Amino acid sequence: MSEPVLQVEGLRKAFGGVIAVDTVSFEVAAGRLFAIIGPNGAGKSTCFNMVGGQLLPDAGRVQLAGQDITGLPPRRIWRLGVGRTFQVAATFTAMTVVENVQMAFISHRRRLRALLPTARKLYRAEAMAVLERVGMADQAERQCGLLAYGDIKRVELAIALAHEPRLLLMDEPTAGMAPKERIALMALTADIVRERGISVLFTEHDMDVVFAHADTLLVLDRGRTVATGTPDAVRDNPEVQRIYLGGSGVEAAQRAMEARA
């Protein structure tokens, strides 16, 4: 088998007394979708933030295709080919949708400091192509901050795809969306990454979405790895069923997610 795209070893982070992530290790194979699941507060976002560079791990190592990226700032990690979306969408709210994506292109081509060209005209065609792919081309000229939340999530996906990453980090890509829309967006994401051979690390509260698309799962609970393996293996794991998948647990997760939306 080829080298894993992402390799995480013994990652650990504590906030004051709370150990948010406790010695977690996993690997994401090339071209695969890898899901981290777990109840609220399990430490999923903290994992994403340590991989993406937003948080500094207390211990452990993150390697991208064999290169140590632990503790690098997010912008460096992005330049190495990692795109990401956030649990609470982060976009440039006072720019248009297409400008949001153009910014990623401008940065990728290292033209951020140009003083003379008109930014609005740079890489427009490329940005439109990405928006087309995520189904946002018809809203390209709208101000991003005025979009429906589900659409903002699509814009975030487009931004993350712009520099043709080899790895996507998606922290709850469909949080805050209606169930039907959720399934559609995740199917779209899966299509895109499979056709481009992008690896994905994602998390979701919607188990339908997770089990429909993930190749491998990791279950976290209060920072600790409870189980890891194929969807079937995880589904059958008794401890996972007890803490997480047990009938009421799923519904609780669902309710919690809806409440947050």
Added chain:
Amino acid sequence: MDPAFFFIQFLSGLASASNLFLIACGLTIIFGVTRIVNFAHGSFYMLGAYLAYTLTAQLMPILGDVVGFWLAIPLAAAAVGLLAVLMELLLLRRIYHSHELFQLLATFGVVLIVQDLVQTVWGPEELFGPRAPGFTSFVVIFGFRFPEYQLVLIAAGPLVLGAIWLLFNRTRWGNLVRAATQDREMVGALGVNQARLFTGVLFLGGFLAGLAGALQLPVEPANPFMDVNIIAEAFVVTVIGGMGNVLGAFLAALIIAQLQAFGILVFPQITLVLPFLVMALVLVVRPWGLLGKPETTTSHGFAGDRPLRPLGRTQQLLIAGTVAILLLLPLVLGEYGQKLALEVFVYALLAFSLNFIMGAGGMVSFGHAAYFGLGGYGAALLVHHLGFGMEIALLAAPLFAGLGALLFGWFVVRLSGVYFAMLTLAFAQIVWSTAFQWVELTGGDNGMIGIWPSDWASDRTVYYYLSLLVCGAAIAFLWRASHAPFGYTLRAGRDSTLRADAIGIDLKRHQWLAFALAGTCAGVAGSVFVFSKGNIDPGSLAIPTSVDALVMVLLGGIQTLTGPLVGGAVFHLLEAQILPLTDYWRALLGAAILVLVIAFPMGIAGFLRDKLLPDDDRGDDQREAAARGAAEKGRAEAPT
């Protein structure tokens, strides 16, 4: 030197530390709970002194010296507390959710109003208060005479610290204040009680500032400059201690006061600069002060920010028409009119350069005048001391300002929000103090005179065209940069630092360059200005000039590119027309600021934009949602 003398110096340091702490602790408590940096805190202090003057004069004859005096002090403090409550009810309530720029400016508006109020009620002269009954004599310490009253002041600081500790730890209300300071979410959850909590906090803060002013009366006469003199230092103490942290303020007050007490022995010229230098140093090592907590805000956008659009046909025609009129203006304008017009160019450029970092970059600078002044002083020094001509000065002085901005910018971009504003203010004060105290080089308070254009440009009309050309070119350049990737990068960082970082943008570096670029352009404005006036003095880089620049931007509209140009023009023309007619210019300006902040946060250009060019897909409720979103998103958007 005599160790006993050092001890006396140390005691004096303690006395002024107490005074500083009393002011700073109210400031820091108010900030902790309401997140508003209260410029008017210096005004509370000044009012405390004046009210104590009046109350002692009334009460001491009736109740006897001792009772009268010691009753007047807390009464004055309580009266100031009530005035602070009034400010909370009438003003702060409307701006708790506004951008920090609006909050800072609004409380500065109060400063201006109180200044004129105080002069009207008590007159411009210094008013000497009575000596404190019971503490009129000296004690002898190691052979030195030390005023008894200073000992009272020394005790006041720790006493107040202890009282606040009891209040915060032993009462329910105090617990609420502490909780609200630590956890912003909690304040929202308080619901109805929030209003009462905020009002109470303002009373407490006002009371403490009033107390500080009243206690100072036996030492220092009440005078109309107390507010501005003290507020800058109070900011320094609050920031060094960590905004919102009372104990931090206590420590910082001790540090600053002792440094001042001993610094004056070693290097008297540096006293004005010293606190700001210390603050800059502390912030470099600990960006949130000694005991402060990091701010989590990741967005600094303004309500009503919209995408930049290319100029429409009408706008292009309008601009072409304006340029044509400006070119023809000398045909109809006399000497005075041309001078006024070229000052408008200068201020338009100053405001435009400020908004390049503020509107686009979300960096609220309260010290932009520093770079305007550095440009002016740079030119004046080149001409005055080195004998260069105007041409060299106009080229080199902006670079001098730019270098200053590059140096200070390296520090300030490490911070954001109110911390950024405070540090820019501090650096501007450093530059101001230098210009003020380094008399041999700068001429001190009097400044430098006789800085005139070269012969070929000495004709008013020629200099008019030269100014139009230079300022116009600088504005055109910044305009271009705003539409270029560089400007977009700044806007990206303003909207979401999190997202900017996640698409490879080294935000600090770009903000730094932008700060330097804006400083250079302000320097252009300053150097053009100095040759028009023929002289320069420290006023050109003082806080009021920085605030004027902010008001120009606000008046014109932060959210638009044309706004600062319109604002600079309107502001300067109004100032030129109205200032000579009234004794209440400051109060008028203050009131205008309040009206702008509360009723017209979009400014003239923003107002016109929304009236004339509404976005098609934007209904009124959507616009409201956008405004609300912009106000709230800063809090919502942490990397979860």
